[in-house]
Amino acid sequence: MTDSRHRLLVASNRGPVTFRVADGGEFVARRGGGGLVTALSGLARHHAVTWISHVMGEGDEAMSDSVEGGAFEEHARGGATYRLRLVGRADRTYDRHYLEIANPLLWFLQHRLYGFGWDPTIDRATHAAWECYRSVNERIADALVDELAKATDDDGEAPFVMVHDYHTFLVPGMLRRRLEADGLPEADHPFVQFFLHIPWPDPGAWRALPRGWARDVCESLLACDVIGFQTPRDAENFLRTVHHFLGASVEFRTGAIRYMGSLTRVRTYPISVAVDEFEEHAASATVARLRNRIAAMRPQTPEGDGKLIVRVDRTDPSKNIVRGFRAYALLLEEHPELHGRVSMFCQLDPSRQDITAYIDYLAQVKAAATEVNHRFSTPTWTPLHVNLDSNFQAGVAAYVEYDVLFVNPVADGMNLVSKEGPLVNDRDGVVVLSDQAGSFNELGPHVVSVNPFDISQQAGALLEALRMPSEERRERAIALRRQVTDNDVVDWMAAQLDDITALRSGEPLVVR
Ligand code: G6P
Numbered sequence: 142m143t144d145s146r147h148r149l150l151v152a153s154n155r156g157p158v159t160f161r162v163a164d165g166g167e168f169v170a171r172r173g174g175g176g177l178v179t180a181l182s183g184l185a186r187h188h189a190v191t192w193i194s195h196v197m198g199e200g201d202e203a204m205s206d207s208v209e210g211g212a213f214e215e216h217a218r219g220g221a222t223y224r225l226r227l228v229g230r231a232d233r234t235y236d237r238h239y240l241e242i243a244n245p246l247l248w249f250l251q252h253r254l255y256g257f258g259w260d261p262t263i264d265r266a267t268h269a270a271w272e273c274y275r276s277v278n279e280r281i282a283d284a285l286v287d288e289l290a291k292a293t294d295d296d297g298e299a300p301f302v303m304v305h306d307y308h309t310f311l312v313p314g315m316l317r318r319r320l321e322a323d324g325l326p327e328a329d330h331p332f333v334q335f336f337l338h339i340p341w342p343d344p345g346a347w348r349a350l351p352r353g354w355a356r357d358v359c360e361s362l363l364a365c366d367v368i369g370f371q372t373p374r375d376a377e378n379f380l381r382t383v384h385h386f387l388g389a390s391v392e393f394r395t396g397a398i399r400y401m402g403s404l405t406r407v408r409t410y411p412i413s414v415a416v417d418e419f420e421e422h423a424a425s426a427t428v429a430r431l432r433n434r435i436a437a438m439r440p441q442t443p444e445g446d447g448k449l450i451v452r453v454d455r456t457d458p459s460k461n462i463v464r465g466f467r468a469y470a471l472l473l474e475e476h477p478e479l480h481g482r483v484s485m486f487c488q489l490d491p492s493r494q495d496i497t498a499y500i501d502y503l504a505q506v507k508a509a510a511t512e513v514n515h516r517f518s519t520p521t522w523t524p525l526h527v528n529l530d531s532n533f534q535a536g537v538a539a540y541v542e543y544d545v546l547f548v549n550p551v552a553d554g555m556n557l558v559s560k561e562g563p564l565v566n567d568r569d570g571v572v573v574l575s576d577q578a579g580s581f582n583e584l585g586p587h588v589v590s591v592n593p594f595d596i597s598q599q600a601g602a603l604l605e606a607l608r609m610p611s612e613e614r615r616e617r618a619i620a621l622r623r624q625v626t627d628n629d630v631v632d633w634m635a636a637q638l639d640d641i642t643a644l645r646s647g648e649p650l651v652v653r
Pocket of ligand 1: 155178244306307338339492493
């Protein structure tokens with residue numbers, strides 16, 4: 142496996158930190174959230190990284206304006222440094238890209254959250270917003286061209302370009318066109334890889350978009366040398382989609398796609414956790430303090446067998462929090478013997494609160510939580526505790542403390558919660574996991590599986606997890622932990638770099 146240091150040019154919508162200007166005028170950095178940032182933040186320890194991301198607000202904009210070329214050195218945890226370049230403005234164009242196209246349209250479509258009888262409706266405003274999506278992709282492509290020119294001037298060989306996620310679908314195509322227009326011979330083009338963190342649904346879902354948009358997305362992605370997906374199902378759906386929309390010639394066995402004289406490989410790289418970094422978080426004093434608070438929510442029983450169910454999520458409809466609460470309520474309704482012996486703690490990050498669907502969903506989450514407590518609370522027992530804020534450390538503390546980790550998304554690219562939890566849990570906790578999470582592919586044999594749509598089955602799965610004998614809990618917890626430590630984020634990146642190295646030297650790819 143590759144262990145050398147590579148030069149990487151990473152591009153994504155959200156960067157690893159966002160800035161705000163404090164009262165004294167100094168910049169205060171705050172760690173970004175979500176799976177992509179969590180996974181990529183560990184990269185700087187092992188590779189020379191320049192990370193291009195879009196400004197997220199006025200603080201980022203001021204930071205970007207205060208340094209030459211919008212780029213500066215940032216420290217990753219553990220002392221490593223990387224170059225961060227913030228591009229664009231926090232303007233209306235960006236808002237429309239993020240709030241109207243990337244979220245909810247692409248996110249909802251790719252997680253199959255739409256009921257097609259009602260949504261989406263594509264109107265003039267959506268068409269105008271698509272132009273904003275394009276413009277924001279141009280901003281990132283421009284910065285990539287610029288950074289490539291700088292890096293190539295320095296020592297001749299271009300770094301690998303890695304473009305991430307659904308906000309930037311059009312970037313690879315724009316990049317290629319720009320390099321062609323600059324007259325760069327094909328042989329000198331950088332190696333370009335795209336990685337998609339979220340699901341790629343079947344061609345039928347993409348038909349909801351105007352045909353030209355779906356074709357543009359597919360064509361742009363086929364400007365890459367490699368496209369990485371989280372699971373084989375996503376990869377297969379992609380092959381079917383480019384065949385459907387572009388008539389590209391696809392080989393399902395090898396993942397090779399031939400289109401307009403170019404060859405693109407589709408590969409599967411399940412993303413994972415930065416193990417060392419995560420273990421450091423779990424061992425921190427802040428987490429220890431929060432842990433005591435969370436442990437106090439576990440009911441005290443004379444036998445000492447009180448149990449704590451935990452969930453850690455963004456308040457996103459794909460995460461299925463409302464059905465999760467209904468399943469818990471059903472469990473309590475059917476099993477009065479659990480009253481006062483089990484509680485649930487939820488650390489929920491109120492996500493994307495500028496988007497109506499997310500505002501509505503958060504309201505539904507709150508109402509469903511209130512209903513559970515209203516129905517079942519007693520003077521000495523609160524069945525459900527909900528902490529609504531983006532407190533990363535409280536999430537980690539909850540991971541350490543769970544007896545049962547409840548992860549029931551209706552669709553999820555990977556779901557890092559289901560990997561982070563078992564890595565640091567201290568109590569041989571059981572994971573109850575949706576069979577629609579990408580991580581189910583790897584963790585399936587060691588979890589209690591759930592159908593995210595079936596509330597009664599979820600209630601049964603929670604019961605099974607709560608009653609599981611200690612030896613079985615232990616065996617499963619060890620297996621889950623081993624699965625994560627044996628396949629961490631360093632392995633995830635190494636697999637991609639091995640493939641790049643093999644493809645550049647004409648060697649066959651390792652079968653995965
Ligand atoms: C998912 C996506 C990321 C995104 C994150 C948080 O993990 O794959 O690209 O950054 O959610 O969402 P946000 O809209 O806050 O960036």
